[in-house]
Amino acid sequence: MTPSTVAVPALYRCVVTHVRDGPVRHAFHHRTYLWFLDIDRPPRLPRPLHPLARFEARDHFGGTAPTLRGGLERFLAARGLDLDGGRVTMLTAARVFGHVFNPLTLYWCHDAAGAPLCIVAEVHNTYGERHCHLLHPDADGRAYVPKEFYVSPFFPVDGAYRMRLPEPDARLRISVRLERRGTRPFLATVHGDRTRATPAGLLRAAACHPWPTLAVSAAIRVHGLWLWARGLRVRPRPHHPVQKGMQ
Template sequence: MTRTGGDVISLGPAGRESAALYECVITHVRRTPLRHALRHRTYLWCVDVDRLPVLPRPLRPLARFDARDHFAGTAGSLRAGLDAYLAAHDVDLDGGRVVMLAHARVFGFVFNPLSVFWCHDSYGALVCVVAEVHNTYGQRHCYLLRTDEADEAEVDKTFYVSPFFAVEGRYRMRLPLPDELLHLTVHLENEHGRAFTAVVRGVRRPASVAALLSAAVRRPWSTAAVWAGIRRHGIHLLLHGLPVHPRVRSTPQKGMLP
């Protein structure tokens, strides 16, 4: 692992940085049955799961990547957890590179509404994208996606996320691998049309000590703020009379927790 001038990055193949920070704006737009929008600023990490950044010891509370926060939560590493999930779905990357976009733990807390894993084979070709969704009830669910040339994929909704949406409909996602810019889009479509849209936009910054400190000062306890913001907007919708759908028991996924 390379550390230069206080950087917390390592260098991947062909000198490509394997860790970066994205200063992000996340937008949610709910269209039915009540129109409501929220906008939230945060920062996300983009890392190679085999080359996770190592921070100087005093800064480690600001970012920790823990295998228990993803997939079954019982593997020894992020890579092992992902490989076990993929193996259960007959996917073998043969050691290929995996890029993850997610929040890290900050002061011991993490909440990732959406973590994305771009999974490549040993030749560098994109094999699949895994979109891991977390709800505020401590549950998680993975969608295995085969994106097309436009980086888009569709999948049925099978996981309870918001109490204001039933477990029905279909997601249409656009998930291009982040570069200098980050731009992800998730639409939920149901019998009423396009019911909900989430957009994540961001600008890449080298994952240096200075960049992390700057982000942490401007967005302290960023991941807890995301969790609290979702709860706050949920209360707003409840007070405006939006009907609640009872939480359903999730069916265990292959390669995930029972």
């Protein structure tokens, strides 16, 4: 895992792919755009464009910290890690017209000397719950972590995720594969190309993908209904305790 040399902020025009292998085979592709930014230096946009891109601390971690860094540092401190002011880059969707839904937000954390320290993968489900995975990937950005969070209503909370999360450069290449009892029933990928995060670049992205966070949330529900209609059983949703450092 090496530090990114891409200037931030940046936009990535993306294709998100979900592939389910069984018991009902299903795949879908969704086009959107994501932001890559320094959490201490959010984009400076003209006031008329503020509704298209807001990054608020309440949308991440416990939602109670005054800043994004504050929420991240509280989570890491509960696990014995100190960034010591090190740089943190973030891949996320912005709040658009007051709405945000981020199935996955990634934080690449570096120490004060600029060396990679860890990755935090923050997952949101459609029930309004959040869970963060602390990852220590290898040099290629690969990590393996137990599944601890109810995401899809058609999978129980078991198995593990095999992730590949290299920090973006000119290209974005993210993959998350679920492994259960010797099977690999689900794969999600995000592939995208970097573009400049200028007002014109944002307007072009928004023109192609208006209200992208609402579109992602709606797509997940529509495909869930499709799977349910084809006989997949909904698994009970267990109580999800608040994680340390997420209060």
